[in-house]
Amino acid sequence: MVLVLGLAVGGPACLFETREDQPPDDSSCPVTILNTPDAVFEAMEEALERCQQDANYERALSANFVFSPTLTDSLDQDFIGTGAFDNWTKEVELDVTNSLLAEARSLNMSFSPSRLINQNTFVRFRVPYTLDVVTKAAPGDTAYYAGVAEFDVRNEGGNWRITFWNEVETVQGKSTWGYLRGVLRLRG
Amino acid sequence: MRVRLCCLLLVIAALLQSTAPRVARTQGNIQDLVKNPDSLRALANKQATDSLSVVIPRWLFDPVYNNYTEATLSYYGMRNEMNMKLVMPWRSLVNFQLKDDEKNYRLQNRLEKNKLMLMGVVQPLRSDVNASFTYSDSRVFNRSISLGGGIQDLVVNDLSVAGGLNYNRTFKDMDVGSVRLDAGVSASANNGERAYKTDKTLAGGVFGGIEYKFSRVTLTGRGSYRETDERSITALTTLEGLGATEDSLVAGARVQVTDSSVISVHHMDYEGERLYADQRRGSQGGQIAGAEEVYPEREVHPARRTTVSMSSRLFGRFGFSVSAYHEFNQFAYDTTLSRNSAVTTDAFAGSADYRAPWRSTTATVTFEGGTTYNNLLPLSTASVYDYRKLVRVAISHRFKPTLTLDLNGSTQLLQSDYLNKAENPRDRDQLDSSVSARLSSVPFSNFLAFVSASYTNSLFQNISSTQSQNNRTRELYELRPGFSYFVNQYLTIAQTYGISIDYTQYKYLAASSQDDYLDRNFTFNNEFKVKPMQKVDLRFLYTLLVHDKGSYFSDVLEIDQRDNRQETILAVDYRPKDEFRFFGENTYSRRVEEGIEEGEDDAITTTGSIRVGVECNYAWGDKGRKLNVYCARVKRFNPSSTELEKNFWDARSEFSFPF
Numbered sequence: 001m002v003l004v005l006g007l008a009v010g011g012p013a014c015l016f017e018t019r020e021d022q023p024p025d026d027s028s029c030p031v032t033i034l035n036t037p038d039a040v041f042e043a044m045e046e047a048l049e050r051c052q053q054d055a056n057y058e059r060a061l062s063a064n065f066v067f068s069p070t071l072t073d074s075l076d077q078d079f080i081g082t083g084a085f086d087n088w089t090k091e092v093e094l095d096v097t098n099s100l101l102a103e104a105r106s107l108n109m110s111f112s113p114s115r116l117i118n119q120n121t122f123v124r125f126r127v128p129y130t131l132d133v134v135t136k137a138a139p140g141d142t143a144y145y146a147g148v149a150e151f152d153v154r155n156e157g158g159n160w161r162i163t164f165w166n167e168v169e170t171v172q173g174k175s176t177w178g179y180l181r182g183v184l185r186l187r188g
Numbered sequence: 189m190r191v192r193l194c195c196l197l198l199v200i201a202a203l204l205q206s207t208a209p210r211v212a213r214t215q216g217n218i219q220d221l222v223k224n225p226d227s228l229r230a231l232a233n234k235q236a237t238d239s240l241s242v243v244i245p246r247w248l249f250d251p252v253y254n255n256y257t258e259a260t261l262s263y264y265g266m267r268n269e270m271n272m273k274l275v276m277p278w279r280s281l282v283n284f285q286l287k288d289d290e291k292n293y294r295l296q297n298r299l300e301k302n303k304l305m306l307m308g309v310v311q312p313l314r315s316d317v318n319a320s321f322t323y324s325d326s327r328v329f330n331r332s333i334s335l336g337g338g339i340q341d342l343v344v345n346d347l348s349v350a351g352g353l354n355y356n357r358t359f360k361d362m363d364v365g366s367v368r369l370d371a372g373v374s375a376s377a378n379n380g381e382r383a384y385k386t387d388k389t390l391a392g393g394v395f396g397g398i399e400y401k402f403s404r405v406t407l408t409g410r411g412s413y414r415e416t417d418e419r420s421i422t423a424l425t426t427l428e429g430l431g432a433t434e435d436s437l438v439a440g441a442r443v444q445v446t447d448s449s450v451i452s453v454h455h456m457d458y459e460g461e462r463l464y465a466d467q468r469r470g471s472q473g474g475q476i477a478g479a480e481e482v483y484p485e486r487e488v489h490p491a492r493r494t495t496v497s498m499s500s501r502l503f504g505r506f507g508f509s510v511s512a513y514h515e516f517n518q519f520a521y522d523t524t525l526s527r528n529s530a531v532t533t534d535a536f537a538g539s540a541d542y543r544a545p546w547r548s549t550t551a552t553v554t555f556e557g558g559t560t561y562n563n564l565l566p567l568s569t570a571s572v573y574d575y576r577k578l579v580r581v582a583i584s585h586r587f588k589p590t591l592t593l594d595l596n597g598s599t600q601l602l603q604s605d606y607l608n609k610a611e612n613p614r615d616r617d618q619l620d621s622s623v624s625a626r627l628s629s630v631p632f633s634n635f636l637a638f639v640s641a642s643y644t645n646s647l648f649q650n651i652s653s654t655q656s657q658n659n660r661t662r663e664l665y666e667l668r669p670g671f672s673y674f675v676n677q678y679l680t681i682a683q684t685y686g687i688s689i690d691y692t693q694y695k696y697l698a699a700s701s702q703d704d705y706l707d708r709n710f711t712f713n714n715e716f717k718v719k720p721m722q723k724v725d726l727r728f729l730y731t732l733l734v735h736d737k738g739s740y741f742s743d744v745l746e747i748d749q750r751d752n753r754q755e756t757i758l759a760v761d762y763r764p765k766d767e768f769r770f771f772g773e774n775t776y777s778r779r780v781e782e783g784i785e786e787g788e789d790d791a792i793t794t795t796g797s798i799r800v801g802v803e804c805n806y807a808w809g810d811k812g813r814k815l816n817v818y819c820a821r822v823k824r825f826n827p828s829s830t831e832l833e834k835n836f837w838d839a840r841s842e843f844s845f846p847f
Binding site for chain 1: 468523524525526564565566567568569570577579599601603608611612613614615617619647649650651652653654655656657659695696699
């Protein structure tokens, strides 16, 4: 009786053998599954705030990614005539993001998305956001950024990715993330 | 001339014999069926299938009025129903229902109103043919008002008429076996109103089936076809040319190979295609966002399933059964591709049972397994193969009539294998093994004792290096003794004890955000049931839960949570008459969460309630007339409850009056 029970619990090893797992890789961040439109915001927070790596951020951006600043930012005296926001592609966005990560000691951000357009493979979000940056150069100070952007998110082969980051509103008393982008790009 | 006249009389007599209703086998049938709200169709079918003729009274009118009221913490409301059944001399069966239901919610600003008018007629045309007609008008209105004042209405008004013709007959005692046939046609028209659209639908369908029995073989087959034509009207547009077609085919064979062995095969095939007015943002999309969220959608839904099974009792003490099936179920859409899914399942199951020659030991072995492929392409990376294997053994041994031992053991492996591992690296395994034993004893006629022990081991393992940081093993030990002691007719004592220890160990502790931990629980339940007088029942229940939890490294336990909870229930029941009782109940709970850090105070939470009331269940006459009333006043104390939740009436009534 006990033998039969033991066989049931132990089970034939070949039948109930689990697969070998891979030890966790300290250098990599958990991969955010981009199976819903909202997952892009989780991927950005995971990449920039928690991991301070651009891997998940890169995955959240479409190859056709485009960024557009607010009219206020594009006409700002710091950027007039500089072409700071010209031809803003995915490569430019990743370069600027890496500059931000290199300078930042910590990042804290929040997104509050609501859907403006909800289609089969396309969603447009209106997203009030905040970004708090503590730099390595001045760890005692925090720079606060805020704004409102529209995010176009498309399903590309099963993954939802951002195709267009369109800054549409500024917040009284704070610079936008777009302004920070322009500054970082000009700094090279 | 006389011969011709005799022949004519004989023919007329034969015709009368064949058409005249035979005497009912059971006179009470129609009475019983008419009392049943769903009896009309049942009676018609019964007449058709059994070729049963009954003596129909000239008229039978059976109206029933029902009234229900309810007032609880969350809502109060009333439902009124009028059900009328009418049997006519020409055997028409008419059912007429009126319902009105209203609920007002107390804890939120919400109102629900439901109304229904239904009329159904079933007319037996022959012993094996009947016609039916149904008219239905149902109205649903729900209104909720949010805190900000926003009004949200849900309107569902459906008006429909339907008719059908059914044929159902069994041919028995034929030379080639027996045959059962059924067939039918149906048609309906429906007008469905929603807050944002109106659907107008015409539908028609045919169905039929045959069952053929001969020797040791039974063959069955069924087929059906249904088509609808639909129009959907919104404030913005009219969607024409909508509709659906559905057809299904079912075939089966059952062979009694030997007296103790049966093999059966069953196959189902279904094809459905519909073009309909869908709505974005989930099923409430149009309800919330309006007519612009309504769009035409095409859905294709094929499904099939084939099952093969066999069962056999090789000899008296040993039997087994095995079965296997293949299933495919697909939903494909033209527009909302993200909802596409195709699920393919191949599974098997089997069991064997054995009873030992000495008859006091029985054993059962069960095994199950299968593969499910969930294909969500093209708009999802979550397509996955799921594998499952299970073996379970149950052994029961009776040492003597008053002492029994039950042993159970099982192992189950679940595995998920994702198609796109780069974008969805969630491959995982879960292995669960458990063994348990329960010993039950009745040493004295008024004393029942038992003890059960179990051990469960669960392995949770993610495969990818990006997900494996929390891979862990969980071990759970449980010991639960208890007894029930029926001291005498006035006193019963029941006690149960429980100890459970949960130990979770992480495989990659350095990478994990968690620590290995130990979670321990001790529970004690003690219940006294006292009957001091014939009409009085008292009940006292005391429950104690002691719990702690903490990190566990190298046999060192660091407690970071310790709490205990004590609960009592004291209830009294006084029943001066069989139909009437007064009751009272007091509950009290005290939870203490001990402060672990130095200087940290204990957090104490006490809750409780008092419920006092009366219940009456009164029936009179022989027609089922009754009045049931329950009414209680409830007072509760709970730091997190609102004032409304602390003091309320809990009442309900049911009044039923057959005329």
